[in-house]
Amino acid sequence: MFANTWEFVSDLWGYIYERKKFWLAPLIICLVLLGALIVLTQGSAIAPFIYTIF
Numbered sequence: 001m002f003a004n005t006w007e008f009v010s011d012l013w014g015y016i017y018e019r020k021k022f023w024l025a026p027l028i029i030c031l032v033l034l035g036a037l038i039v040l041t042q043g044s045a046i047a048p049f050i051y052t053i054f
Contacts, residue, residue, distance in 0.1 A: 012028070038050060
């Protein structure tokens with residue numbers, strides 16, 4: 001599972017570096033952090049407040 005994940009991250013970084021599309025990095029980082037926030041707070045009391053953001 002993690003081997004495929006690291007391969008994907010490596011390919012994505014290779015694409016960003018090769019095509020000089022560094023503006024994609026902050027966008028991808030924000031999406032990953034937002035997804036992690038939703039997953040980690042799914043079962044907590046904070047969840048209703050996070051879902052009201054959207």
